[in-house]
Amino acid sequence: MAEPVLSVRGLSKSFGALKATDDVTLTLKRGEIHALIGPNGAGKSTLIRQITGEIRQDSGEIRLGEAEISALSTQARARRGLARSFQVSSLAPEFTVLENVMLAVAGASGRRLGLIRPATGDGALTTPARRHIARAGLEGRENARAADLSHGERRSLEIAMALALEPVAFLLDEPMAGMGPEGSERLTALLSGLRAQAPILLVEHDMDAVFALADRISVLVYGALIATGTVEEIRADAEVRRAYLGEEG
Numbered sequence: 340m341a342e343p344v345l346s347v348r349g350l351s352k353s354f355g356a357l358k359a360t361d362d363v364t365l366t367l368k369r370g371e372i373h374a375l376i377g378p379n380g381a382g383k384s385t386l387i388r389q390i391t392g393e394i395r396q397d398s399g400e401i402r403l404g405e406a407e408i409s410a411l412s413t414q415a416r417a418r419r420g421l422a423r424s425f426q427v428s429s430l431a432p433e434f435t436v437l438e439n440v441m442l443a444v445a446g447a448s449g450r451r452l453g454l455i456r457p458a459t460g461d462g463a464l465t466t467p468a469r470r471h472i473a474r475a476g477l478e479g480r481e482n483a484r485a486a487d488l489s490h491g492e493r494r495s496l497e498i499a500m501a502l503a504l505e506p507v508a509f510l511l512d513e514p515m516a517g518m519g520p521e522g523s524e525r526l527t528a529l530l531s532g533l534r535a536q537a538p539i540l541l542v543e544h545d546m547d548a549v550f551a552l553a554d555r556i557s558v559l560v561y562g563a564l565i566a567t568g569t570v571e572e573i574r575a576d577a578e579v580r581r582a583y584l585g586e587e588g
């Protein structure tokens with residue numbers, strides 16, 4: 340079997356007496372969307388932040404392909420293609436969609452433009468930028484200012500900027516948050532297509548989106564994984580229904 344794109348083995352992190360992640364082992368395989376669900380405070384964000392390198396684990400390992408990455412900085416992990424979206428602090432509201440994605444392309448290729456408006460005649464930047472914009476469903480909005488985008492379009496812009504990293508894996512933390520029904524539907528379709536480019540580890544409370552998108556689901560409760568399986572397996576799992584889906588046992 341093909342080796343997982345991302346694998347996490349025995350990952351633990353405590354905050355004082357609280358075990359935020361407790362011996363978590365999971366994989367992200369090529370072409371899949373693997374959803375991570377669990378009640379509030381279960382440790383989902385802490386797990387994602389350990390994978391990105393924002394939080395150091397107490398024990399365990401993280402591999403991207405064969406390479407052990409858990410000693411690397413967040414930036415070094417991003418350079419290796421670990422793309423975390425929906426916290427893009429570098430988005431420049433006064434710049435257009437095209438300019439923002441050009442900056443992301445420049446950053447990914449090691450060119451430092453700072454916050455200087457990029458020249459839209461620079462084909463080395465515009466060609467890939469336009470490709471990422473189209474892929475993220477924003478064709479026709481290249482010249483809109485980021486500040487004028489709708490919430491859903493902003494999510495799409497963040498995806499276009501993440502695509503500039505030529506990601507090997509996406510980590511998405513609650514992409515559906517704050518979206519109306521129409522926006523959720525569009526984003527669901529967009530994410531569904533993205534998995535072919537790079538697999539997605541998806542933290543999401545919107546169960547409609549999770550059930551529509553996930554190839555596999557892992558359930559985290561009090562920092563520990565209680566189940567991993569297909570949508571059907573997770574829906575049928577009595578322990579999951581008790582612990583998370585709020586049903587009486």
Ligand SMILES: Nc1ncnc2c1ncn2[C@@H]1O[C@H](COP(=O)(O)OP(=O)(O)OP(=O)(O)O)[C@@H](O)[C@H]1O
Binds near residue numbers: 354378
């Ligand atoms: N930096 C920190 N210091 C102390 N405790 C923390 C820290 N970060 C998270 N925690 C605690 O760790 C536990 C897991 O939090 P985390 O945010 O990872 O959960 P979550 O599953 O993402 O929750 P939600 O679904 O509400 O976003 C919580 O009890 C939280 O209060």
